[in-house]
Amino acid sequence: MPSQLLKEFLDENDIKYVSIMHSMAFTAVEVAKSAHIPSRELAKTVILNVDDELVMAVVPANYKVDLDILRQTLDTKKIQLAKESEFTPHFKDCEVGAMPPFGCLYDMDVYIAESLSEDDTIAFNAGSHLEAIQMNYKDYENLVKPRFIFLDN
Template sequence: MYIQRLNNYLKHAQVNYQVLTHSPAYKASEIAEMTHISGMDFAKTLILNIDGIRAMLVLPATYRWDQPSFTKMMEANSVELVPESELENLFPNCELGAMPPFGNLYGLAVYLARELSLREQILFNAGNHHEVWQMDYVDYHDLVSPRIITEGYVRKNPPRPVHVHHGGFSH
């Protein structure tokens, strides 16, 4: 089981983590809301095919992958999401869409949004849709050695500018 593999990996590295359980949820933003976690702390995992090489992209729940800018940043000819049918083979003991951000356990390069690297904690699905694991970001970084990126993703709902009307109000 993937959770057991990850648990053993963290124990061997002497890394502490906490497990939060919740009702089944499938979207990163729903999980963050349900568990009262900031969407900036909750990491979602995407598996990409970059010119024929699989890699893992880890983003905060409040962001989405931007294919054109990611492709440009990677100087790649083609970047696509790996089909769900292949995810089942890559992560056979994980529920679909609940892959933890430990691509290094499967020989995958890991690209991590800079915003996650600035957080004290990182929270993520650990192979299923009813548990979130929480650990110190520093420990995660030491174990995974992700490549920190600043391009290739955008905020889902960027804050709107506030327009203040400086009109003449009469009393």
């Protein structure tokens, strides 16, 4: 089931978006393939524990998260992938692994790969393994106010 919280938030802010239904997919690369979106253009949400705070790292679907690079980029010593048990209580309206990159809805800071800002649109999981949302990137940036991270893949 798609995130009702996300859709209400987008509608309340008069944001135009497209829902893309696709076959069941559990990895970001599978979602991109199923939804016919280049994997470098589909954003995946990775939940990290940085200095005992949960944050979102939003990276292209084809990117493999390198904690050493993120540690340097975020200038922190303590960083790790968050455990499901740590973050699932925050995402009651989402299926595990299909969280949308809207930290503002889940009380988390968002760090986004700068490369995702290069396109006019951004696509991402809509809270389920069957639906993605595509919207204008500038609208996303204005709503979420992510901090940029510069990553090489």
